[in-house]
Amino acid sequence: MEDIKTKLKSRKLWVALAAAVLPLIAQYLGGEIALLDALQLSAGVAISYILGQGYVDAAAARLKA
Numbered sequence: 001m002e003d004i005k006t007k008l009k010s011r012k013l014w015v016a017l018a019a020a021v022l023p024l025i026a027q028y029l030g031g032e033i034a035l036l037d038a039l040q041l042s043a044g045v046a047i048s049y050i051l052g053q054g055y056v057d058a059a060a061a062r063l064k065a
Contacts, residue, residue, distance in 0.1 A: 012049070012052075012053075013049070016045055016046070016048075016049035019045040020042040020043075020045040020046050020049075021042070023037070023038040023039075023041040023042050024038050024039070024042055026038065
């Protein structure tokens with residue numbers, strides 16, 4: 001439970017969520033970005049966050065061992 005609270009306080013998480021949602025909002029409001037492009041941008045941000053967080057968690061686990 002403490003780990004979840006820590007992640008919710010993380011600026012990296014909130015920036016990643018904003019970066020994933022902004023292309024979709026831009027497509028909805030402006031229509032200048034194709035929906036497929038907006039979805040690809042959002043997926044790219046989500047995948048980057050997951051891989052980056054996995055790398056950080058693995059490095060922290062190596063330090064503890």
